[in-house]
Amino acid sequence: VFQLSVPLNFLGSVYRELRQSLLDMETLFNLQKVNVAIKEPPNAKPLALTGGEIKFENVTFGYRPDRPILKNLDLTIPAGKKVAIVGPSGCGKSTILRLLFRSYDVQEGRILIDGQDIRDVSIESLRKAIGVVPQDTPLFNDTIEHNIRYGNLNAPPEDVEKAAKRARIHEIIQRFPDGYKTMVGERGMMISGGEKQRLAVSRLILKDPPLLFFDEATSALDTHTETTLLQNINSILREKARTSVFVAHRLRTIYDSDVIIVLKDGNVAEQGTHEKLVDSDGVYSELWSAQEMLFIEGEQEKKEEGSPKK
Numbered sequence: 001v002f003q004l005s006v007p008l009n010f011l012g013s014v015y016r017e018l019r020q021s022l023l024d025m026e027t028l029f030n031l032q033k034v035n036v037a038i039k040e041p042p043n044a045k046p047l048a049l050t051g052g053e054i055k056f057e058n059v060t061f062g063y064r065p066d067r068p069i070l071k072n073l074d075l076t077i078p079a080g081k082k083v084a085i086v087g088p089s090g091c092g093k094s095t096i097l098r099l100l101f102r103s104y105d106v107q108e109g110r111i112l113i114d115g116q117d118i119r120d121v122s123i124e125s126l127r128k129a130i131g132v133v134p135q136d137t138p139l140f141n142d143t144i145e146h147n148i149r150y151g152n153l154n155a156p157p158e159d160v161e162k163a164a165k166r167a168r169i170h171e172i173i174q175r176f177p178d179g180y181k182t183m184v185g186e187r188g189m190m191i192s193g194g195e196k197q198r199l200a201v202s203r204l205i206l207k208d209p210p211l212l213f214f215d216e217a218t219s220a221l222d223t224h225t226e227t228t229l230l231q232n233i234n235s236i237l238r239e240k241a242r243t244s245v246f247v248a249h250r251l252r253t254i255y256d257s258d259v260i261i262v263l264k265d266g267n268v269a270e271q272g273t274h275e276k277l278v279d280s281d282g283v284y285s286e287l288w289s290a291q292e293m294l295f296i297e298g299e300q301e302k303k304e305e306g307s308p309k310k
Protein backbone atom coordinates (compact mmCIF):
# COMPACT_ATOMS: atom_id res chain seq x y z
CA VAL A 1 0.00 0.00 0.00
CA PHE A 2 2.77 2.33 0.95
CA GLN A 3 4.67 1.72 -2.28
CA LEU A 4 1.60 2.35 -4.35
CA SER A 5 0.53 5.48 -2.52
CA VAL A 6 3.82 7.27 -3.03
CA PRO A 7 3.68 7.50 -6.83
CA LEU A 8 -0.03 8.29 -6.67
CA ASN A 9 0.60 11.13 -4.26
CA PHE A 10 3.39 12.28 -6.45
CA LEU A 11 1.16 12.26 -9.52
CA GLY A 12 -1.49 14.05 -7.53
CA SER A 13 0.89 16.84 -6.63
CA VAL A 14 2.14 17.17 -10.21
CA TYR A 15 -1.47 17.43 -11.33
CA ARG A 16 -2.17 20.00 -8.65
CA GLU A 17 0.82 22.05 -9.70
CA LEU A 18 -0.21 21.91 -13.32
CA ARG A 19 -3.72 23.02 -12.48
CA GLN A 20 -2.27 25.67 -10.26
CA SER A 21 -0.09 27.18 -12.94
CA LEU A 22 -2.96 27.15 -15.40
CA LEU A 23 -5.14 28.98 -12.92
CA ASP A 24 -2.36 31.45 -12.26
CA MET A 25 -1.97 32.15 -15.94
CA GLU A 26 -5.68 32.80 -16.08
CA THR A 27 -5.46 35.23 -13.18
CA LEU A 28 -2.48 36.94 -14.69
CA PHE A 29 -4.25 37.26 -18.00
CA ASN A 30 -7.29 38.76 -16.34
CA LEU A 31 -5.12 41.13 -14.37
CA GLN A 32 -3.39 42.39 -17.44
CA LYS A 33 -6.48 42.17 -19.61
CA VAL A 34 -5.47 44.05 -22.69
CA ASN A 35 -7.78 46.62 -24.07
CA VAL A 36 -7.38 46.22 -27.82
CA ALA A 37 -7.95 49.92 -28.40
CA ILE A 38 -4.81 50.74 -26.39
CA LYS A 39 -1.88 50.91 -28.78
CA GLU A 40 1.63 52.30 -28.72
CA PRO A 41 3.39 53.92 -31.67
CA PRO A 42 5.97 51.79 -33.47
CA ASN A 43 9.38 52.14 -31.76
CA ALA A 44 7.77 53.70 -28.70
CA LYS A 45 10.49 54.83 -26.30
CA PRO A 46 10.42 53.85 -22.65
CA LEU A 47 9.01 56.42 -20.24
CA ALA A 48 11.88 58.60 -19.01
CA LEU A 49 11.16 59.50 -15.41
CA THR A 50 12.76 62.53 -13.84
CA GLY A 51 10.75 63.43 -10.75
CA GLY A 52 7.38 61.85 -11.49
CA GLU A 53 5.18 64.87 -12.22
CA ILE A 54 1.72 63.97 -13.53
CA LYS A 55 -0.42 66.39 -15.53
CA PHE A 56 -3.93 66.09 -16.93
CA GLU A 57 -4.47 68.71 -19.63
CA ASN A 58 -8.02 69.39 -20.75
CA VAL A 59 -8.94 65.71 -20.36
CA THR A 60 -12.40 64.54 -21.37
CA PHE A 61 -13.28 60.88 -20.88
CA GLY A 62 -16.38 58.69 -20.55
CA TYR A 63 -16.73 54.91 -20.71
CA ARG A 64 -19.44 55.79 -23.21
CA PRO A 65 -18.64 58.85 -25.28
CA ASP A 66 -22.15 60.23 -24.76
CA ARG A 67 -21.70 60.13 -20.97
CA PRO A 68 -18.48 61.93 -20.05
CA ILE A 69 -17.18 61.29 -16.53
CA LEU A 70 -14.26 63.76 -16.70
CA LYS A 71 -14.89 67.02 -18.53
CA ASN A 72 -12.01 69.27 -19.66
CA LEU A 73 -10.15 68.27 -16.55
CA ASP A 74 -6.89 70.04 -15.73
CA LEU A 75 -4.88 68.85 -12.80
CA THR A 76 -1.29 68.62 -11.67
CA ILE A 77 0.21 66.09 -9.32
CA PRO A 78 3.60 67.56 -8.41
CA ALA A 79 6.72 65.38 -8.50
CA GLY A 80 7.50 63.62 -5.27
CA LYS A 81 4.35 64.79 -3.51
CA LYS A 82 1.48 63.01 -1.84
CA VAL A 83 -1.80 63.92 -3.49
CA ALA A 84 -5.32 62.86 -2.53
CA ILE A 85 -8.33 62.75 -4.79
CA VAL A 86 -11.66 62.95 -3.01
CA GLY A 87 -15.23 63.52 -4.08
CA PRO A 88 -18.66 61.89 -4.22
CA SER A 89 -19.05 58.25 -5.20
CA GLY A 90 -18.97 57.78 -8.97
CA CYS A 91 -17.34 61.16 -9.72
CA GLY A 92 -14.41 59.50 -11.50
CA LYS A 93 -11.65 59.12 -8.89
CA SER A 94 -10.73 55.54 -9.82
CA THR A 95 -11.16 56.46 -13.48
CA ILE A 96 -8.25 58.91 -13.13
CA LEU A 97 -6.03 56.03 -11.97
CA ARG A 98 -7.27 53.75 -14.77
CA LEU A 99 -6.44 56.42 -17.35
CA LEU A 100 -2.96 56.82 -15.90
CA PHE A 101 -2.39 53.08 -16.18
CA ARG A 102 -3.71 53.27 -19.74
CA SER A 103 -6.50 50.78 -19.16
CA TYR A 104 -8.37 53.34 -21.29
CA ASP A 105 -7.32 56.33 -23.36
CA VAL A 106 -8.68 59.86 -23.05
CA GLN A 107 -11.14 61.12 -25.66
CA GLU A 108 -9.80 64.65 -25.57
CA GLY A 109 -6.77 66.32 -24.06
CA ARG A 110 -3.68 64.53 -22.83
CA ILE A 111 -1.99 63.02 -19.80
CA LEU A 112 1.67 63.79 -19.28
CA ILE A 113 4.19 62.14 -17.00
CA ASP A 114 7.36 64.22 -16.71
CA GLY A 115 6.32 66.00 -19.89
CA GLN A 116 5.70 62.86 -21.98
CA ASP A 117 2.26 62.05 -23.36
CA ILE A 118 1.59 58.58 -21.96
CA ARG A 119 0.27 57.49 -25.39
CA ASP A 120 3.74 58.04 -26.86
CA VAL A 121 5.76 55.85 -24.50
CA SER A 122 5.92 52.05 -24.37
CA ILE A 123 3.02 50.58 -22.39
CA GLU A 124 5.38 48.17 -20.62
CA SER A 125 7.58 50.97 -19.30
CA LEU A 126 4.54 52.97 -18.19
CA ARG A 127 3.02 50.08 -16.25
CA LYS A 128 6.37 49.14 -14.76
CA ALA A 129 6.67 52.65 -13.34
CA ILE A 130 3.29 52.40 -11.63
CA GLY A 131 2.29 50.42 -8.55
CA VAL A 132 -1.38 50.25 -7.63
CA VAL A 133 -3.16 49.01 -4.56
CA PRO A 134 -6.64 48.60 -6.05
CA GLN A 135 -9.96 48.49 -4.21
CA ASP A 136 -9.97 44.71 -4.41
CA THR A 137 -6.68 42.89 -4.86
CA PRO A 138 -6.67 39.60 -6.69
CA LEU A 139 -4.74 36.86 -4.87
CA PHE A 140 -3.06 34.00 -6.67
CA ASN A 141 -3.77 30.41 -5.68
CA ASP A 142 -0.33 30.16 -4.21
CA THR A 143 1.62 30.78 -1.02
CA ILE A 144 1.59 34.06 0.89
CA GLU A 145 5.25 34.44 -0.05
CA HIS A 146 4.55 34.13 -3.77
CA ASN A 147 1.65 36.54 -3.50
CA ILE A 148 3.95 39.20 -2.07
CA ARG A 149 6.86 38.31 -4.34
CA TYR A 150 4.67 38.93 -7.38
CA GLY A 151 5.72 42.55 -6.78
CA ASN A 152 9.33 41.63 -7.57
CA LEU A 153 9.99 38.06 -8.64
CA ASN A 154 13.71 38.26 -7.84
CA ALA A 155 13.35 39.48 -4.27
CA PRO A 156 15.12 37.38 -1.63
CA PRO A 157 13.01 36.04 1.27
CA GLU A 158 14.43 38.70 3.65
CA ASP A 159 13.02 41.44 1.47
CA VAL A 160 9.62 39.74 1.29
CA GLU A 161 9.59 39.64 5.08
CA LYS A 162 10.75 43.24 5.36
CA ALA A 163 7.95 44.38 3.05
CA ALA A 164 5.42 42.39 5.07
CA LYS A 165 6.68 44.01 8.28
CA ARG A 166 6.28 47.49 6.85
CA ALA A 167 2.80 46.54 5.64
CA ARG A 168 1.93 45.39 9.19
CA ILE A 169 1.13 41.81 8.18
CA HIS A 170 4.31 39.91 9.18
CA GLU A 171 3.11 38.94 12.65
CA ILE A 172 -0.20 37.70 11.29
CA ILE A 173 1.57 35.62 8.64
CA GLN A 174 3.72 34.04 11.33
CA ARG A 175 0.57 32.84 13.05
CA PHE A 176 -0.73 31.17 9.85
CA PRO A 177 -0.42 27.34 9.80
CA ASP A 178 2.58 27.28 7.44
CA GLY A 179 3.78 30.85 7.88
CA TYR A 180 4.90 32.37 4.59
CA LYS A 181 4.30 28.99 2.88
CA THR A 182 0.58 29.03 3.70
CA MET A 183 -1.55 28.63 0.60
CA VAL A 184 -4.11 31.36 -0.03
CA GLY A 185 -6.53 32.13 -2.82
CA GLU A 186 -9.67 30.27 -3.76
CA ARG A 187 -8.33 26.86 -2.77
CA GLY A 188 -6.14 27.97 0.09
CA MET A 189 -6.78 29.58 3.42
CA MET A 190 -9.44 32.25 3.51
CA ILE A 191 -8.00 35.55 4.59
CA SER A 192 -9.84 38.69 5.63
CA GLY A 193 -10.31 41.81 3.54
CA GLY A 194 -7.90 43.72 5.79
CA GLU A 195 -5.22 41.03 5.47
CA LYS A 196 -5.67 41.04 1.71
CA GLN A 197 -5.17 44.80 1.62
CA ARG A 198 -1.99 44.50 3.64
CA LEU A 199 -0.69 41.78 1.29
CA ALA A 200 -1.34 44.16 -1.59
CA VAL A 201 0.61 46.88 0.20
CA SER A 202 3.49 44.42 0.84
CA ARG A 203 3.50 43.60 -2.86
CA LEU A 204 3.70 47.28 -3.70
CA ILE A 205 6.49 47.97 -1.19
CA LEU A 206 8.48 45.10 -2.70
CA LYS A 207 7.87 46.39 -6.24
CA ASP A 208 9.06 49.84 -5.14
CA PRO A 209 7.78 51.73 -8.21
CA PRO A 210 8.36 55.46 -8.82
CA LEU A 211 4.60 56.20 -8.96
CA LEU A 212 2.29 54.79 -6.32
CA PHE A 213 -1.51 54.78 -6.47
CA PHE A 214 -3.73 53.76 -3.59
CA ASP A 215 -7.43 53.26 -4.31
CA GLU A 216 -9.23 52.94 -0.97
CA ALA A 217 -6.28 50.77 -0.01
CA THR A 218 -6.88 50.63 3.73
CA SER A 219 -10.68 50.74 3.86
CA ALA A 220 -11.05 47.31 5.51
CA LEU A 221 -8.63 47.96 8.39
CA ASP A 222 -9.44 48.94 11.95
CA THR A 223 -8.47 52.48 12.92
CA HIS A 224 -5.32 51.57 14.82
CA THR A 225 -3.86 49.25 12.14
CA GLU A 226 -4.83 51.72 9.43
CA THR A 227 -3.06 54.59 11.19
CA THR A 228 0.18 52.69 11.71
CA LEU A 229 0.14 51.28 8.17
CA LEU A 230 -0.39 54.77 6.73
CA GLN A 231 2.50 56.06 8.85
CA ASN A 232 4.74 53.34 7.41
CA ILE A 233 3.62 54.13 3.87
CA ASN A 234 4.20 57.85 4.46
CA SER A 235 7.71 57.27 5.70
CA ILE A 236 8.55 55.20 2.58
CA LEU A 237 7.08 57.92 0.33
CA ARG A 238 9.03 60.66 2.09
CA GLU A 239 12.28 58.70 2.28
CA LYS A 240 12.25 58.08 -1.48
CA ALA A 241 10.42 61.27 -2.54
CA ARG A 242 7.87 59.24 -4.48
CA THR A 243 4.86 60.68 -6.27
CA SER A 244 1.72 59.14 -4.82
CA VAL A 245 -2.00 59.44 -5.40
CA PHE A 246 -4.53 58.36 -2.79
CA VAL A 247 -8.18 57.91 -3.67
CA ALA A 248 -10.15 58.00 -0.45
CA HIS A 249 -13.58 58.48 1.05
CA ARG A 250 -12.50 58.87 4.64
CA LEU A 251 -10.71 62.21 4.80
CA ARG A 252 -9.01 61.27 8.06
CA THR A 253 -6.72 58.97 6.02
CA ILE A 254 -5.52 61.71 3.62
CA TYR A 255 -5.73 65.04 5.48
CA ASP A 256 -1.92 65.19 5.67
CA SER A 257 -1.50 65.17 1.85
CA ASP A 258 0.54 67.91 0.15
CA VAL A 259 -2.42 68.59 -2.13
CA ILE A 260 -6.03 67.49 -1.81
CA ILE A 261 -8.05 67.62 -5.03
CA VAL A 262 -11.83 67.67 -4.67
CA LEU A 263 -13.61 66.39 -7.78
CA LYS A 264 -17.19 67.26 -8.63
CA ASP A 265 -19.16 66.91 -11.86
CA GLY A 266 -16.13 65.79 -13.84
CA ASN A 267 -13.89 68.63 -12.77
CA VAL A 268 -11.84 70.04 -9.91
CA ALA A 269 -14.17 71.80 -7.48
CA GLU A 270 -11.38 72.93 -5.14
CA GLN A 271 -7.83 72.01 -4.22
CA GLY A 272 -5.23 72.80 -1.62
CA THR A 273 -3.96 71.62 1.73
CA HIS A 274 -6.34 70.41 4.43
CA GLU A 275 -5.95 73.66 6.38
CA LYS A 276 -6.66 75.79 3.35
CA LEU A 277 -9.72 73.75 2.34
CA VAL A 278 -11.17 73.66 5.85
CA ASP A 279 -10.79 77.45 6.07
CA SER A 280 -12.40 78.05 2.70
CA ASP A 281 -15.78 76.67 3.84
CA GLY A 282 -16.44 74.70 0.63
CA VAL A 283 -17.37 71.09 -0.18
CA TYR A 284 -14.32 69.69 1.62
CA SER A 285 -14.89 71.61 4.79
CA GLU A 286 -18.49 70.37 4.94
CA LEU A 287 -17.46 66.76 4.34
CA TRP A 288 -14.72 67.01 6.98
CA SER A 289 -17.09 68.24 9.67
CA ALA A 290 -19.64 65.52 8.85
CA GLN A 291 -17.03 62.75 8.90
CA GLU A 292 -15.39 63.96 12.10
CA MET A 293 -18.74 63.69 13.86
CA LEU A 294 -19.20 60.13 12.58
CA PHE A 295 -15.65 59.20 13.56
CA ILE A 296 -16.01 60.42 17.11
CA GLU A 297 -19.25 58.47 17.47
CA GLY A 298 -17.63 55.39 15.93
CA GLU A 299 -14.64 55.52 18.25
CA GLN A 300 -16.95 55.28 21.20
CA GLU A 301 -18.04 51.82 20.10
CA LYS A 302 -14.61 50.18 20.11
CA LYS A 303 -14.21 48.02 17.04
CA GLU A 304 -12.54 44.65 16.80
CA GLU A 305 -9.28 44.38 14.89
CA GLY A 306 -9.84 43.58 11.23
CA SER A 307 -13.56 44.29 11.19
CA PRO A 308 -14.63 46.36 8.22
CA LYS A 309 -15.41 49.99 8.88
CA LYS A 310 -18.12 52.15 7.38
Ligand code: ATP
Pocket residue numbers: 063064069087088089090091092093094095096
Ligand atom coordinates in the same frame (compact mmCIF):
# COMPACT_ATOMS: atom_id res chain seq x y z
P1 ATP B 1 -16.26 55.36 -5.86
O1 ATP B 1 -15.90 56.45 -4.90
O2 ATP B 1 -17.65 54.88 -5.66
O3 ATP B 1 -15.25 54.26 -5.97
P2 ATP B 1 -15.24 56.78 -8.19
O4 ATP B 1 -15.29 58.23 -8.02
O5 ATP B 1 -13.94 56.11 -8.04
O6 ATP B 1 -16.35 56.08 -7.31
P3 ATP B 1 -15.27 55.62 -10.85
O7 ATP B 1 -15.06 54.21 -10.46
O8 ATP B 1 -14.15 56.36 -11.44
O9 ATP B 1 -15.85 56.48 -9.65
O10 ATP B 1 -16.51 55.64 -11.85
C1 ATP B 1 -17.02 56.82 -12.43
C2 ATP B 1 -18.30 56.52 -13.18
O11 ATP B 1 -18.01 55.66 -14.28
C3 ATP B 1 -19.36 55.79 -12.37
O12 ATP B 1 -20.61 56.31 -12.73
C4 ATP B 1 -19.23 54.36 -12.78
O13 ATP B 1 -20.48 53.71 -12.68
C5 ATP B 1 -18.80 54.47 -14.23
N1 ATP B 1 -17.93 53.35 -14.63
C6 ATP B 1 -16.86 52.90 -13.97
N2 ATP B 1 -16.27 51.87 -14.63
C7 ATP B 1 -17.00 51.68 -15.74
C8 ATP B 1 -16.92 50.76 -16.84
N3 ATP B 1 -15.94 49.87 -16.92
N4 ATP B 1 -17.86 50.85 -17.80
C9 ATP B 1 -18.85 51.77 -17.73
N5 ATP B 1 -19.00 52.66 -16.72
C10 ATP B 1 -18.09 52.62 -15.74
